Amino acid sequence: MADQAMGLRERKKLQTARRIWETAVELFLERGFDAVSVQEIAEAAEVSKMTVFNYFGSKEDLVFLPMEEHFGDAARAVRERRTGESAVAAVRRQFVEMTEARDPAVGLHPEPLSRQLRQLVLETPALMERAILSAQKGTRDLAALLAEETGDAMLATVAAAMLSAARNALIEEHHARIAAGESADQVAADAAERARQAFGLVEKGLSGYAVKA
Structure with a gap:
């Protein structure tokens, strides 16, 4: 009872x-x-x-509390990665799984609420500041995890920043394409390939990228 x-x-x-x-x-x-x-x-x-x-x-929690855990998604992917799996492979795999699930955290939920909330955040300075601080904390947590594993805090910071940037760029592209008129399903159709390209750039360490002729 x-x-x-x-x-x-x-x-x-x-x-x-x-x-x-x-x-x-x-x-x-x-x-x-x-x-x-x-x-x-x-x-x-x-x-x-x-x-x-x-x-x-x-008051800010009324917007962020249900979504704040997602700022730690990349760190969670690395922490829970499989034996023999690299950090970049783990973050890429998690991201692709989230796109396949149409997770609102990556901008692919068919319902408009997540995009409306995102617009609210972009238009409200107090919420935007909270979003930036939460995102920075997520990147710092990822860097701390990588530093603990590798023993090199500087390179861990660089790696965490690059992984976070790749995720953010992909999510921004999802939102931009849907805002331009594509459906969530249309964007999701090539999301895995776009993720492969974005994280591939991170994986290569920008080697050969944007070499001036």
């Missing part, structure tokens, strides 16, 4: 968090992030302002 009760409580908590988040996102997209107060979100979600902060530590 205790386990069942705990399960019910946890489900109710998840439902409450989901309702608060959906309410906040709807208001943000309708009126803009800065024009909506936490009190307004609480009233619309039929909870107290304190409840909102119990689930989401800040």
Whole structure:
């Protein structure tokens, strides 16, 4: 009985968090992030302002908390890679798997919500700053992991920056193509090949790239 009760409580908590988040996102997209107060979100979600902060530590968390884990995707891919698999191969494999799954974190979900949230972030300085800081932390975490394995912090920093840049460039291309009118399925059709090209450039260490004639 205790386990069942705990399960019910946890489900109710998840439902409450989901309702608060959906309410906040709807208001943000309708009126803009800065024009909506936490009190307004609480009233619309039929909870107290304190409840909102119990689930989401800040107003920015109402946008980022569900997606923030994805800033650590590259580090997670390296940490969990297979025996004999290089760091670049692991990040490439994870990225391709995410494109095949149409993961919103790589800009390929067919529903527009993830792209609407991305646009909200781009248009809101406070959210943009949070995104930049979170992305930088993801790259630092990847560099720290590689440095721990290899013993060379400088080269680990270079490698982490290149891997992060490749992922970001691919995601930006996905968003740009969809914004230009392609469907998520059309973009996904050659996403694996584009990932192979991007990470291939990293894998070669830019050798022979952009040699001036």
